[in-house]
Amino acid sequence: MTAEPADPNIPAATEWGDRHPAKAQLRHQVWTALQHSGAAIRDPVGHIPHFVGAEAAADQLAALPFWQPAQVIKCNPDRPQAPVRLRALQDGKRLYMAVPRLTRRQCFVELDPATLQQQGIPFKQVAAMRQALIHGRLVSFEEMQPIDLVVVGSVAATVAGGRTGKGAGFADLELAMLQLFSLLKPNTQIVTTIHPLQLVDADQLPVEPHDWPLDWVVMPEGAIATHHTFPKPTKLDWATIQPDQYRKIPILKQLCEKANKA
Numbered sequence: 001m002t003a004e005p006a007d008p009n010i011p012a013a014t015e016w017g018d019r020h021p022a023k024a025q026l027r028h029q030v031w032t033a034l035q036h037s038g039a040a041i042r043d044p045v046g047h048i049p050h051f052v053g054a055e056a057a058a059d060q061l062a063a064l065p066f067w068q069p070a071q072v073i074k075c076n077p078d079r080p081q082a083p084v085r086l087r088a089l090q091d092g093k094r095l096y097m098a099v100p101r102l103t104r105r106q107c108f109v110e111l112d113p114a115t116l117q118q119q120g121i122p123f124k125q126v127a128a129m130r131q132a133l134i135h136g137r138l139v140s141f142e143e144m145q146p147i148d149l150v151v152v153g154s155v156a157a158t159v160a161g162g163r164t165g166k167g168a169g170f171a172d173l174e175l176a177m178l179q180l181f182s183l184l185k186p187n188t189q190i191v192t193t194i195h196p197l198q199l200v201d202a203d204q205l206p207v208e209p210h211d212w213p214l215d216w217v218v219m220p221e222g223a224i225a226t227h228h229t230f231p232k233p234t235k236l237d238w239a240t241i242q243p244d245q246y247r248k249i250p251i252l253k254q255l256c257e258k259a260n261k262a
């Protein structure tokens with residue numbers, strides 16, 4: 001995909017919007033390409049795009065060597081990763097899903113396949129975000145188990161390990177907080193599932209110090225190991241967090257207050 005000049009008709013960043021114009025431009029290019037090709041399921045603009053082939057991408061992920069031994073998986077709540085969440089539950093894995101917008105102090109939902117089976121709740125039902133929030137158990141970081149595999153949603157990704165989501169920075173915040181609570185292992189893999197039209201040239205997608213690079217990019221046709229050389233962040237980057245995020249993410253406000261007292 002080739003970069004194009006900035007489009008003056010693209011709206012400026014709004015609440016939770018991106019503060020990086022180049023990434024904002026790239027996202028609109030990807031959303032437009034998905035719309036025009038018919039690869040998007042529903043309007044992708046403003047979303048982690050639900051794409052044709054999401055189930056096949058989940059199958060490709062489940063075929064990778066690190067999937068089977070992974071016992072604990074963290075996955076984003078967006079619709080294109082519902083097949084990943086379903087496959088994780090079917091394969092007996094404990095699943096953590098972030099509460100959308102991290103609006104709760106207990107900002108993750110735990111889905112335990114054994115508990116769901118005992119309750120007679122179908123896995124396919126709770127693989128959907130809204131049902132996961134109803135039937136899952138809200139947990140704090142202190143209640144969570146160390147994570148073997150992280151699945152993140154993306155609007156665009158590169159073979160070099162770069163990614164961008166919708167621009168609000170939730171995935172990077174979640175990973176930084178998981179790191180803060182020692183819930184990421186040294187070998188925890190970070191992967192995304194996307195449509196091929198979401199794969200862009202590396203020079204179009206800058207990786208900033210607070211960005212968490214991808215270890216794998218998984219598509220319906222196969223998976224790519226990025227072999228990235230970017231360092232993973234080691235802590236929350238307070239300098240990049242916006243005032244509205246402090247106000248509206250309870251756990252972030254609490255961690256900030258604790259850091260200031262330290």
